[in-house]
Amino acid sequence: MITSPLFLFLSLLVLSCLLQVSSNRDAEILTRVKNTRLLDPDENLQDWVITRENRSPCNWTGITCDITNGTSLAVTAIDLSDYGISGGFPYGFCRIRTLISIDLSQNTLNGTIDSGPLSLCSRIQVLILTENNFTGNLPEFSPEFRSLRVLELESNLFTGEIPQSYGRFSALQVLNLNGNSLSGIVPAFLSNLTELTRLELAYISFDPTPIPSTFGNLTKLSYLRLSNSNLVGEIPDSIGNLVLLENLDLATNHLTGVIPQSIGRLKSINQIELYENQLSGKLPESIGNLTALRNFDVSQNNLTGELPEKIASLQLISFNLNDNFFIGELPNIVALNPNLVEFKIFNNSFTGTLPWNFGRFSKITEFDVSTNKFSGELPPYLCYKKKLQQIIIFSNQFSGEIPESYGECHSINYIRMAGNKLSGKVPIKFWELPLTHLELYNNQLQGSIPPTISNARHLSQLEISRNNFSGVIPAKICTLQDLRVMDLSRNRFSGSLPSCINRLKKLERVVMQENMLDGEIPSSVSSCTQLTELNLANNRLRGGIPPELGDLPVLNYLDLSNNQLTGEIPSELLKLKLNQFNVSDNNLYGKIPSGFQQDIFRPSFLGNPNLCAPNLDPVRPCRSKLGTRYILAISIICIVALTGALVWLFIKNKPLFHIKPKRTNNITIFQRIGFTADDIYPQLTEDNIIGSGGSGLVYRVKLKSGQTLAVKKLLGGSGQKSESESVFRSEMEILGRIRHGNIVKLLMCCNGKECRFLVYEFMENGSLGDVLHSEKEHRAVSPLDWTTRFSIAVGAAQGLAYLHHDSVPPIVHRDVKSNNILLDHEMKPRVADFGLAKPLKREDNDGAAAADVYSMSCVAGSYGYIAPEYGYTSKVNEKTDVYSFGVVLLELITGKRPNDSSFGENKDIVKYAMEAALCYFSPSPQNEALNRDSRGNYRDLSKLVDPKMELSTGEYEEIENVLDVALLCTSSFPINRPTMRKVVELLKEKKSLE
Structure with a gap:
């Protein structure tokens, strides 16, 4: 049959018209969906507009059309990945009959995906929705989805179990459900997907699940990723059937047993990731057959042998x-x-x-x-x-x-x-390398530090203690502007400490004890405002203690013992919040500042025979230079003279005794009280001092009525721009309006020329830190039993939760620690010391503290409690308090200070607890401290729990639950820490599980 030219022309004309109609229809669908279902704030889809000149969508952003012989056909693929669009799932796209691929990944689409409207998409071959905010159960797929080859739903907010319908995709080649909040188990029915080449079910909190042995039927797999999915049991021998597998990732699970010999049949394998499991036994020799293998990681297991x-x-x-x-x-x-x-x-x-x-x-x-x-x-x-x-x-x-x-x-x-x-000597050029970190401590190295160390300009940690290094510390070391840690201790360095140390603005630790350093301590060290530790003990330093050391805002460890220092102890040091203070074995003289006249500081002054204090045995009491006879004579003369003067005044001006001095102080009353400022003045004596801090002294004041108060007398005068003024304002403004049973009560404040003090309720049992860590017997029940410790934890958490979530505006404390949790006569806790507290600016919808971040000029807080990100960025929000509270929980469990020396070198209580919590053991009927965790493993708490507590099995289980809360709170990443409101819930939930 011969086709006429006219027939061919008419056929092409009809086809062209049909294609044009189809193209117009697709364009109308796309624009309708964009206008009704999607939000495009960045206007990335602004070219999705039908014009008279061009009604075809084939040149629109993200649109692909099937092109034949240069003629535009219908839309086949939509790729809007990472275009910043939001809205719900655009079911309307599937009305395009020729569409086979949809990629909407890396956007902020949300809502649920309903199986009814989704049936429109049954012709789709590729559906990629990764990195969005879809919620609800995974979408169900009807049997009509016979052509689906790629389904990727990674990193959404889907919940529930994997539906049975996912086992019926006869053509499916890729299934990726990583990073969703799914439950249930890893379903064996997925082994029906025999066309799969890639299966990813990682970062899903399944119930404890073994790897289905039927996965060995997926013989076309080239990529299998099941990491961090709560897998248990042994790796099935059928894994060896996956002969086309190139990547096997089973890391971060709880797999046990030996690695099967069958793994040696994976001839195509390029990468094996089995790290962070509990695999045991020897490495199978068959792994040596895997000649294509390039990346092999079996770390963090229990593997043995050679x-x-x-x-x-x-x-x-x-x-x-x-x-x-x-x-x-x-x-x-x-x-x-x-x-x-x-x-x-x-x-x-x-x-x-x-x-x-x-x-x-x-x-x-x-x-x-x-x-x-x-x-x-x-x-x-x-x-x-x-x-x-x-x-x-x-x-x-x-x-x-x-x-x-x-x-x-x-x-x-x-x-x-x-x-x-x-x-031997360290090679000269070794010191000049562009290092950020240099650790050589605990060796037998010799030589000196050359000036050319200045070439290591990005060095942040220099730790060379316990060697035989000698010579002077070169001034060129001051050019290392990024230096944070300088530990030169236990060597034979001589000469003086470089005065240029003030140029090292990032210094946090200076540790130089047990050398032969001489000269004076440079006052310029006060410019190192991030310094938390200064240890110059056991040297030959002379001169006085620089008063400027008191200006270091975060210094909490100061050891100048066993030197040749002279002079008096500067009262400016009272501004420091010191956890460790030692000036013993020097030649200091004079009266010890009153704030240091406490039992906790007694060993700090031994070996200075010329120091004195009224009541600090064995330090000698302070005496006058005049002899006793002269003192007695002068006393008698003064008494006689004073008596005569009083008698004369009484006769001449009797009404004088009825006139009270006129005070010009501003008194603010915050609670109902039965006393006045005049009742307090006479009690602010040296004998009543019970503590000191960077802002002033704390007194115990017992009134005639029998009531006992705590009075904080602040340093400096009214209106001075000083740290004490900042503390005064902060405590008055914050505590003055707070009413909560677990936050210390501010009763009254006096601010004027004659008085600057704050009056609080008195806590009979002192601070939690005193009760836990004091070496002497405490007034409280000693040692604290677990029931009391748990009650303290819940109460303190409720106080902090009030600050973060119920106070308007929310408040971040910034100095949460055991010493700032006070205990009343019933051991009920009160959060105290709001001198560093800051209000946050905003609230979220439910009243919780907003995610505002305060950027501070310097890091404040106490060593051992400071959150990692606060130390690095000086930025603070409520999650910094959560971290500090987690440290307090660990103190309650262990009975140890945050930086106890028993933890070992460069290790704090968080790292110590984390390592101990990750240790698992076989059960022992003799050891009650072995507890099952949530995965059924046994965890040894005996190394963690305070040995002073006598515990029952039930209490061990409760301690383990509190430990888990503490480790959540002290996560390195703020986003992983719970809110304080959630902490309270978790603690109470754990208590109710008893």
Whole structure:
């Protein structure tokens, strides 16, 4: 049959008209959906407009059309990923009959996805909705979705279990549900999806679930990710059936048992991630068959045995075996790998020497073999390829000198070599490397610090204590503007402390005890306003203690003991909030400032025979220089003269005694009281001082009525712009309007020329810190039982929750610690000391403290309680209080101070508790301190719990629950910390579970 030219022309004309009609229809659908269902605040879709000249959407943003022979056809794909759009799910897109792909990822779409309207999309092959805010249960898919090949719903807010319908996608190749709040178990019916090439179910809080053995049927899988999904049990042997698998990620679960030999059948595997589980046994030799493997991480398990040579010979890029129980020597063949970039085997029990040619054939960047039992000399070729960035070898038995070649490695920025037997002089060029971190402490190194250390201009931590370094501290060290920690202690440094230290504005710790430093303490150190610790003990320092040290706003550790210091103790030091203070064994003289005349400071002054204090044994009492006879004679004369004067006044002007002095003070009453300021004045004597702080002295005042008050007398005069003025204003403005049973009551304040004090209710049992940590017997029940500690925790949490959520405006305390939680006669807690408190500016809709962030000029608070982000950024909100309260909870559990020396070097109570909480053990019927956690494992609390408490099994369980709350509160990331209102709920819930 011959087709006429006219017929062909008419056919093309009809087809063109049909295509134009289809194109017009698609454009109308798109614009209707945009206008009714979506919000486009950034106007990224402004070209979605139908014009007379162009009614085709094929050139619109995010639109793809099927193009044949240059003729525009209908819309086939919509890709609006990361366009900043919001609104609900745009079901209307699916009215485009030719549409097969929708990608709406990385937007702020929200709401639920209903299965009814979703049926419009049954022709879709690709649906990608990752990183949005969709809620409710996962969308149900009807049987008509036979063509669906890609379904990605990662990082939304979906809840509930995975629907059964997800096991019926006969064509599905990709299923990604990562990062949703799903429940239930990992369903075995997903093994019906035999066309799957990628399956991702990571970061989902499933119920404890084993890996379904039927997943071995998914033989087309190339990517399997089930990390952080609460998996338990053993890795099924059927895993070996996935012969096309390239990436296996089962990390951060609770998998147990041995790694199956069948894993050696994964011939295509490129990456295996099994870290942070509880796998045991030896590494299967079959892993050595995986010649395509490039990234291998089995760290943080319970693996044992030696490293098989066959595995060591693999051409790996990253090789991570850390935090296991491996033993034996490293096979030399591991050093011949030309691909090796990352090598981490720390926290094991490897022995022997490192391969001599390590680094000679590879571009290694990270090398961490710390905390093993290696010995011998360091490999000289470690930086042969000039790519090495980190060398971490601490806590081994390495000996010999640091290779000269390391000084030529200008790529290195991080070195930790502490705790070895290294000796000899450190190569000169080693000091000049562009480091940020240098740890050499606990070795046998010699030599001096050269002035060229100034080349390490970004160095933030210099820790070289416990060596044999000598010479003077070069002034060039003051050019290290990023230096935060300088620990030169226990060496043989001489000369004076550089006066230019004031240029190191970021210094937080200066530790130089046990050297031979002489000269005076430079007053310029007061410019280091972030300094929290200054330890210059056991040197030969002379001169006086600079009064300027009292100007350091966050200093809480000051040790100047065992030197040759002279002069009086400056009263300016009373402005400091010191947890550790020691000036013993010097040549100081004079009267100890009244604020230091407390039992807690008694050892701080021993070995200074010329110091005196009225009632601070064994410090001698202060005496007049005149002899006793002269004192007696003068006293008699004064008494006679005074008596005569009083008699004369009485006769001449008897009404004088009825005239009260006219005071010009401003008195503010905050509570109903039965006393006046005149009742308080006579009691503000040295004998009644019970405490001191940066802003003033605290007195115990007992009135004639029998009532006892606590009075804080502030330093300085009225209106002075000082720290005490700031404290006065803060406490008066905040406490004056607060009424809560767990916040200390401010009764009255007096502000004027003659008086500047604040009057509070008196707390008979002092502070929680005193009760927990005082070395002497306390008035309170000693030791505190767990019931009392728990009650204190709940009460203090309720007080802070009131500040954050119920006060208008919300208040952030900024100095939450055990010493600022006071206890009344019934051991009921009161949050106190609001001198650093700040109101937040806004509230959210339910009255909770807003996410406002205060940027402070300097970090305030107390060492050990300060949240990490506050120390680094000087920014504060209510989550900084939550962190500090978490530290208090850990104090209640452990009975230890936040920086107790028993925790070890560079470790605080948070890190100590975190490490102890992650330790799991086999159950022992003899040990009541072993408790099951939420995953059914046994956790040993015996190392954490205060041994002074006698506990029942039920109380151990409650302590473990409170421990979990404390670890939540002290999360490194503020976003992960609960609000104080939630903390109260969690604590009360735990209590009710008893």
